[in-house]
Amino acid sequence: AQRVTQPEKLLSVFKGAPVELKCNYSYSGSPELFWYVQYSRQRLQLLLRHISRESIKGFTADLNKGETSFHLKKPFAQEEDSAMYYCALSGTSGSRLTFGEGTQLTVNP
Amino acid sequence: GAVVSQHPSWVICKSGTSVKIECRSLDFQATTMFWYRQFPKQSLMLMATSNEGSKATYEQGVEKDKFLINHASLTLSTLTVTSAHPEDSSFYICSARDRHRFSRAEYFGPGTRLTVT
8 A cells, every 4th residue: 555644734934944855655665656746726836846856946855665655845935936846756657656744834024 | 938828717607507517728738637626825726537538537535517518629638517506616726737848737727616505
């Protein structure tokens, strides 16, 4: 079975502070990991995928297979980063995404 | 790229009637689409996986006769809520997977707000 855990439902930081949203997963094979973001009243958007090893809007995430983690990081948070963030996992080809419960990030001025 | 649309964006219907929601991939082809429900301040709950040209696969506890899914082409999947009841009121979201991309990422529609009176 595959599972995604986001231990923090709420996370609040000040503008300019570093932010880390935690994600741990359980899956016995080779997963593909994603971060999705949902801004207020907007659709869910793909933010990052681990296979791309990219930085989007200043966010990065590294897959740590030893710790089964895929934490999302940004060195300097901005107010516009305030949103709901979901970590998701896909197992074998064609299988559905498994989502974590989400972390609501609030960046205070 | 990878844009998914849904229609309608919101709908109000009377109890006992049926409602059809369309999900379209606008700039890519999708052999697989997914239908979710999202409750306020909660994560997405997968209802079913829609496969082009074949029957949908429903998650446990989802009534296939109530939530009819048709994936007739590589760019269109429809969800029909039959004999709707107030408890079916929810936010329905579809997603689609690009058949030509290596990644298993899903691209999401904006959602449809269904209110059953």
